[in-house]
């Protein structure tokens with residue numbers, strides 16, 4: 238049973254979830270937070286090629302199997318993240334000859350997608366394909382995928398994913414499309430061009446994933462009209478939207494904790510509302526269960542960030558209440574639980 242809405246109705250229930258790790262399932266409090274809040278989950282890193290490919294090149298799905306089984310046992314939508322990303326190429330294939338790379342990348346993809354056929358709601362098929370600084374007219378990032386599969390590699394990868402699981406919703410996932418800057422606007426236009434070309438050639442791209450790693454101190458000062466207009470043009474192509482990695486970096490907000498948390502909570506509400514009002518929003522994922530596990534706090538020596546909606550002790554923050562008021566995800570989780578009885 239998938240909760241992914243099929244209607245454009247803005248009041249339609251929108252599945253909500255967290256990026257999770259199999260280690261989270263060993264902690265009863267973290268498990269409970271997932272089951273209380275979520276109707277969907279996304280593996281934060283355990284579906285990636287570099288996490289599945291062993292040093293000897295064999296594929297090991299142990300961690301991902303555990304997460305998929307948990308999702309299925311608890312009627313949670315399972316979003317696979319991510320099949321094709323320059324940031325998750327196993328060391329042994331980073332300098333491989335193009336033909337060898339192509340075979341290995343296609344083998345991982347078809348094995349992973351085929352293994353979870355029927356249990357995955359969506360796959361983030363290609364992640365972060367654009368990098369305008371690489372200087373290509375199409376804005377594509379220069380990666381081993383581009384070199385091995387050619388300029389239309391995104392089409393090929395999506396066709397491969399669709400052949401392995403015709404039911405999964407297929408997502409192209411990108412960062413930095415949400416911002417108010419000339420660089421973000423150029424990236425949005427490049428993404429539109431990519432979508433038009435690929436869809437024009439028949440590539441099965443259903444959704445665009447907005448990573449949505451936002452920065453609080455910039456958000457309030459920004460003008461979001463260009464982003465909102467762009468969302469409308471994406472919808473005119475028949476492409477839906479998912480918010481796939483939402484977090485709000487609160488560092489640099491010079492204010493006391495209560496004001497800071499209120500500021501961040503308001504941005505959570507405003508941002509999700511903006512996307513929902515301008516696109517067919519299929520799901521919302523916050524990139525982690527609690528502040529202490531955020532990727533923003535993985536690099537030692539930096540000022541700690543509080544970017545998520547539960548704090549380091551899993552306590553509900555103002556952002557949790559704002560999002561729950563907007564998305565009713567607490568009630569959604571109850572519906573999901575009831576579907577199990």
Ligand code: G3I
Nearest residue numbers: 258260281282285318319324325364412448482531532535
């Ligand atoms: O949990 C294992 C631990 O058991 C092991 O000892 C340790 C050393 O290998 O690794 C730990 O796993 C790490 C995992 O994060 C959990 O902390 C992985 O090495 C590490 O690679 C992984 O980093 C993830 C990163 O992507 C690279 O895959 C981050 O959690 C994750 O938040 C980050 O997410 C990315 C999205 O996929 C794409 N968009 C940007 C986003 C942030 O960088």
